Amino acid sequence: MVYGLVLLGLLLGLWQSAAGAGGKGKGDGIPGPAVVARTAWTMLSDPFYDRGPNDKGFGLQLASSLGRLASGYLAASVVAILLGVALGSSPTLFRAVNPFIQVLKPISPLAWMPLFLYTIKNSGQAAVLVIFMSSLWPTLANTAFGVASIRRDYLNVARLLQLSWPRRFVQVILPAAAPAILAGLRISIGSAWVAIVAAEMLIGGTGVGYFVWNEWNNLALDSVLFAILAIGLVGVVLDLGLGRVARLVAYSE
């Protein structure tokens, strides 16, 4: 904790000296921490104003990004968990599908953007689909692995009790694989948050990514720096939230 504070002080000092004398106002070199803090204060004191398409409060931008994140990420998680359970339960299916996954996985989610824009002709939905693609693979791979390594004993008990398929899914397979699934969900939300900034820079309109690009066009580097910090902090909060859930579903044998 103490070391962390010392390091923070050092970093702020470095930043200030790098900003140098120029960091006083807009378009005048890299703004220093004091300027960015002032910008942050103005932005956060009125986060939800809306003065037309190119001038919205930072809170509104963040909310629109989080909204996209939520819909893309939730849809991807449901698909990835269901498909992962299927792949993890059937080695044959896994061997059949795995080559396709290996080819699709390394594709940057942004590479899909033109295809999505062309097919659905709606930039907002295209961005959501990019989030979907970026948060699909880690959850899918972890779920398949987690389900495949469920101890036979638990499945044998489920067989003896003749649990119906939905019951076996909810009461045995999901809780048994939950730690692995959560590990995947945690990686996924990280990569989704990384992808959304880039996607929003491309599609424009709303969102923190668009905000960063717009402020760069205004040469308002203080706002850009503030947005960068805010994006990082939101990422930490998302990760901590899923970390909490991971602790809830953890079990020891």
Added chain:
Amino acid sequence: MYLQIDHVSKFFPAPDGRHRVCVFRDVAFGIERGEFLTMVGHSGCGKSTLLNIVAGLETASSGGVVLEGREVRGAGRDRMVVFQNFSLMPWLSVFQNVRLAVRAAFPDWSRAQVREWTQRYVEMVGLAGAEAKRPAALSGGMRQRVGLARAFSTEPKVLLLDEPFAQIDALTRGVIQEELVRMWTAMRNTVFMVTHDVDEAILLSDRIALMTNGPDARLAEIVEVKLPRPRSRASIIDDPEYGRLRSHIIHFLVERSRLIQEEQGREASVLAREPVTT
């Protein structure tokens, strides 16, 4: 016979892939309704495999299992297993582990009925107060109590005990064995148990089936336990019948189980590795 093990044999594929190895061959016996039959044999004679075949978790290579005149296919709630390694769900509490089984066994019951029934069995095995604990927080003996409660609570036609006390320390084992005697005396389930603990077999069983050594094990003989019930370890230890039975079984395990296998040896070397025909 209530439960009929009808000339069951089990083969596994040999590592070379062209032959198969016989675990046991042509095992046939019956268990009466309400009877406690134990199978004793050395490791590798396939007794746990046979129990899994009765449970429906594995399939016989030939022969079959008949319960109440009907051939058993696959697992079913009429046969519940108490596992050597307990096989409790580690993410569920003691109460939830038993309730999972009760819900499955009595799907029409209301929540209150399920709760009451579950509580009854948790208390029957002496785990009142530990309902909310997870298995990881329990000793081996307490975990197997949960295993027993889970199996008994479904009121199965046949209870299958797969070396249930092998992973429990000796002192606790005695206590739980006597609890099992008490529960079985009250419920009179039909029980098929496998073990390599001779004293455990004598204490609990009506009859004891002796297997020769594997591979290619056979059922050698079935001995009757003529000790009066109710039994406890203290009451049977001085009974001359106990000593006679014990030495008979131990002699069998030490000498005869191997001799019989060797007598079969000439035959077995040909038969045990037979080409896969089907």
